Amino acid sequence: MKLYCLSGHPTLPCNVLKFKSTTIMLDCGLDTTSVLNFLPLPLVHSPRLSKLPSWVSKDGAVNLEKELKECAGRVFVDSQPEFCLPEKELLDLSTIDVILISNYHCMMALPYITEHTGFTGTVYATEPTLQIGRLLMEELVNFMERVPKAQAATCWKNKEIQRMLPGPLKDAVDVWTWKRSYSMQEVNSALSKVQLVGYSQKVELFGAVQVSPLSSGYSLGSSNWIIQSHHEKVSYVSGSSLLTTHPQPMDQSSLKNSDVLILTGLTQMPTANPDGMLAEFCSNLAMTIRAGGNVLVPCYSSGVIYDLLECLYQFIDNASLGTTPFYFISPVANSSLEFSQIFAEWLCHNKQSKVYLPEPPFPHAELIQTNKLKHYPSIHGDFSSDFRQPCVVFTGHPSLRFGDVVHFMELWGKSSLNTIIFTEPDFSYLDALAPYQPLAMKCVYCPIDTRLNFHQVSKLLKEVQPLHVVCPEQYTQPPLSQSHRSDLMLELQPPPMPYRRCSVLNLPFRRRYERIYILPELANSLVPSEIKPGISVATVSAVLHSKDNKHTLQSVPKPPPAPPSKKRKRVMEEPPVVQAPKPLLSGAVPLEAFLATLKKHGITEVKVEETADGHILHLQAEDTLIQLEEDGTHIVCDNNEPLRTSLRDLVLRFLQKL
């Protein structure tokens, strides 16, 4: 069993598991942190951005006037943002049989994998994962396509040039593999390959393995996967949460007794407790509004935003913010808010019960009804006429490189009354803000990451007790910035197997058994004989038939009667008589009893010699040796066939025959 690791990002994994002749891709996360190296894409012409100076190397030798701009001491690529794809060279992607998706954040690279690689397999995901994932992809495409950039910068990727660049650009890896966003057509094509599954549904793959998704508690429809054969079980844990937020709670018990547990998607903010962050979010929001400022919340259009809205719903009245408008701007805002209300079976129990009541499960419906929360596809159109300040705006993209958020950054950045509150943990907020410097607006970092933290995961592992744990190498040592925090790493016995981008791991267990079926008529012909109480043995002669990873023993077909040959008649040789198989022997020859028997048969002069494997009996008078070993008995006797036969019979007396 092998694991190919195509992504180095611990929360946006992309791994391929080769298991029992199947090739299974586990998630295909898209590492979008690469976009931080690009200039923001403004919706409206931004004089500030367009006037940024070009970057020129110190000696003036390199001048990429069109490609690189300088802002507040950092260099950005002026081009359509590009993403860092999963590794494509490690194995032939067309050989992948299935792709298992665990949640909608971990499927953003899907079109890159399924399109133009020769992929012919199936993708499995739950319904909310597919639908919300589609929304997120649609949003991404929309963000990119509505601000087209003619040129694609490539010169800077030249190794010689890149080496001379400053800052993070110089250290960016695999820049040649970075790709621009896919198109809507590719999204549709990729998503057409998705087959929907429900929690605990068992899907057979080629008869060899069975996969089934389990609730992971992280987001709507998020799942962990169990991949098992009759004798082996692999669990894939990705983005799970034990907190009681909106999704269905995590199913932990089904993860028990795994041979291998692949652990990815732990919290990216192990030191930030989500409850504290949520409280911090609310108080900073209230503080800004009271002081007359606006609040900007860059966020994804699904996920944590539901919890944020719910929390705000309770907080609004407390903090007397009843009159402040809340705006949610995203190309898919409407669908996202509506979808969340209809995926009843994927919600936590508390919300599930509300689906059948007049009251909608999420309180944001009430916020919308009372006009406290308004949503718009973009800043153009209705929004511009409804817009009232001070207000709170939720909009994407959290990287601040594209989407409507760029506009608000340009609009509000200059006033210190306004606040930007980061809640998504995927991007470093300092890097995200870099192209907007100098910035007067207040900035608050409240990353809300509900995924498992190290404390929870060690409890979980103690409970489910997998034999081996595989995880990204980042989890096996404390974070670089907090090297003394030994509590922020996985400590297990035996230690977990770490992986990084491009590693290929040999998972430490071998297939030891296969299940084989016996046809009834064959089974009927068996004659078992008991060798120990409760254990019977029988010999069987049959033909092994293997198809679709199922093995069956069938009776030996009778040789077909020789076809009467009319053309030529030949004296056929008698077909060789198939000798009845000799009985199989089992058991051991007890030395004392054997010697006694020999004595009874007149052989008295026996010299017993002990060897490493058994004994050698020297029959001195007969000049014969009998070697009694664990797995064989030899009688060495020259030219005395009668003696050999009688000795053989004596030995056989002590053995069992089948």
Next chain:
Amino acid sequence: MDRGECVSLLPRVCEVLRDSGRSLPDDTSLEKLLDWFSGLTEAGGSLLEAHPCLLEFISTVVNKTSSDPDVISFALKLSGLIAATEDGFETLQERSVLDLTFNQRHWQEAGLWEDPCIRIGWIQGVRSMLQHSKALGFFVQADFIVPLLQLQTDSSLFVAAAANQTLAHVLLFFQPALSAGCNGTVKSQGSDTRTREHPGVTTAETDHDYSAVLVAISEYLKGSLVRGEENTRLHQSRQILKLLALLLARAAPPLRDKLLRTVADPLEELVTAGCSRLMPPLMDIVLAANSSSSVPDQRVTRLLSSMLNTNKPADRLRAAAAFLHSGHRDTVHTVRAVRILLLPLDIITGQTLLGADTSEEHRFSMVEQLKSKTTCVSMVCVCLTNTPQITLMPPDLLPCPLVVIVSAVLSLLRICCGDSSSGGCAEVFRNVIGSGKVQKCALEVLACLSSSPGVKDELTEVVTVLIQYLNDPDSDPTVIHKSYQALVKWMSVCEDLSSVTDLLRRDLSEVVRKRVCDMRWEVRDSTVEFLGKLAAVPKSAEETRDGTWPGSCSSAPLLREALQDPESYVRASAVAALAQTLARGWQQGAALTQEQTDIVSRLLEILSQDTEGFARRAVLQYFIAWFSSRASHTSPPSSSTTSSSSSSSLLVNSVSSILSLGSADLDWEVKVHTLELAELLLDEALSGHRGYRKGPETPPAPLHPYAVVPDRTSTLRMQGAESDSAGALSDLVERGVVSALLSGLVDCDRPVGLKACQLLITLRDTICPPPLETLDATPATATVARVSCELPACGWGREIRKILGANKCDKAKEADVAGETREEGKGEGNDGVSVCEMLRSLGLDARLDVLSQSSDHVHNSPLSLLQDILTASAAHTRQDMQPGQEVIVDCY
């Protein structure tokens, strides 16, 4: 007054108890009865003389073993109580009751000894009896010491504890008289009863009895302690150790020496055996032995040393803490204890608290213990809670300067937050990171350390760490609360805050503004409270002018916002904090600002509309604070002279609304506060008047209205004062003070009525002239008498009128219907009632008597108890059935 009735009822009660003890009204009746009897005995009376029926009762009960065990137990205790006096003892012995009563075999044979309540009755009887040498003689003769020692390890904890107490009592009470030098000690240790009752009774016989008891107990102690190491004996060992601690704490030197000589070796054996569960009682013994002697005993010192050297870090730490708490100042051990207690802090933070000598022998075992989460947190907390005590030590006993301890605590606080630049023991970090318990302890310590000498240099660091805690989203509300407290403490102690000006102005005000909006009301509450306290911190004028202070100017808007908080506690705190913030404005008598007007109207709104009592109470306290600060800062009051735009006039103008709203409130505490405000107004109006005594603690003014009140100042200005009186009185009426008091008087809540009654009496005695017909009326007194007030037609007005009417009827002994109707007609006609006349005819003094008694005084009287018992038994016999369910509790 009901003593006679009690005497007549008691025989019947005894009869009931004898016959049917089970039908008691409740299971505390017998206890109450016993309390009453012991009260009578303590008052010096003879029980048997007063209630001869008791003797009969006891002898019947003890002879009839079929009685209820509770009643038998009661009889046992009662006999002990009676036998406590020599006369009683003799009477009981003459009637040969005593022998049978305390004959343990008698009860065993009856199969009653199994019942713990019999055993406890026996022990307590013996204990009460042992007050004189005759009783001791009886005790020794009957060989009670053997059963008593057995009971010491009884399965019932109550029995065991009582047996312990009794054993200690015998030894301590009868310990031989001392030479003159030590007499004082003994007296102060509570054996004065004995010296009073038996002055100088030390017969040879008593001595003999005593030494017999002493020998028996010492032998027992010695024998049991040695065998005490097994686990099964743990209970016994613990009991014995407790007994020893009791004895050693109060024993005079000869007895103490004797005891110590007996037990020192076994004790040391126990200490070296190192049983953790015996450590606390062992430490008690050592401390008790230490406390009772001025010169440290060699044996005790040795014990202490070995306890401070045990191998188990947790035990060692506890021993050191206990030693430090005992207040002994034995240099060697103090130094040792301090080092033990500071060791965990030293290890975790890596600060060299214990000097360069880190080769502490116990360091390694301590590190091992600290690596385990549970022991780590508790040990660090023990270490922290004792740190303030440590800082009070003379500097030469400390291993390091105080400032190092402060910086170690700061370092610990940082580690708790997950930040550790200091090089402590990284393996221990994970145990304290995020531990709220450790954080709270450390913050408390930090607050305490603020006043230690020489720590001011750390101010910047302290403020930085505290602000970090306030800012940390993971901080628990209680942690935030403690951080605020510590911050206030440090800021009020440090005169020079210039080094932290920036931090305060920028970071602190930022974080406070955020916390005021927190989701958790506890946090908002502590923040608001903090703002109030901050305003109260004394500060130099310079800083106020600079505006470096984050208090007053910037906090008032936040507090005003908090007045609308959905949580009533926060609103209440906001009101209180506003009072503290604005106090400065009142004192300076500055011109009225719009802000003040707004706040006052907002507060009146809260008082009239808020649904929760807390907020309304706070509003009244706000005005009380304002009023008292005004009273103490401005020259004597007169609303007319202050300029109409000053804050003072605003206050005066709002007073009558506050009084009327406050006295109509539903919450009794609000009403009491209203009366407190009224009291302040009374103070103000009456100060300088003849016979006025201020303050709630003063007893109600002289009961006799004609009593001559010696007053040096007022006699000369009598005339003028009384004309003032009229003015003051009408002023009080006008402001609504009199109405508030009257409505309080008829309030259904006793505290309100009491307070109002006291104030009305004060008013009456100060201002109202004696009735006209008894003294010649001066024009001035006539003016006072003419001051009148109106009574509303309903509510409290009607109540007052009822009282007035009833009193009048009583006095005139006439039931003239026409007269009453006329009077009511008078009230309804909005005609005023003369205040003085009303005050005189309300019967305030009688009312005060009634109100001063606690509401359950009738219920708690012995008479009521006896009646209850009789009634319950009557009900019981009549219905002739068992009470449904009985709850039997092991409680004696």
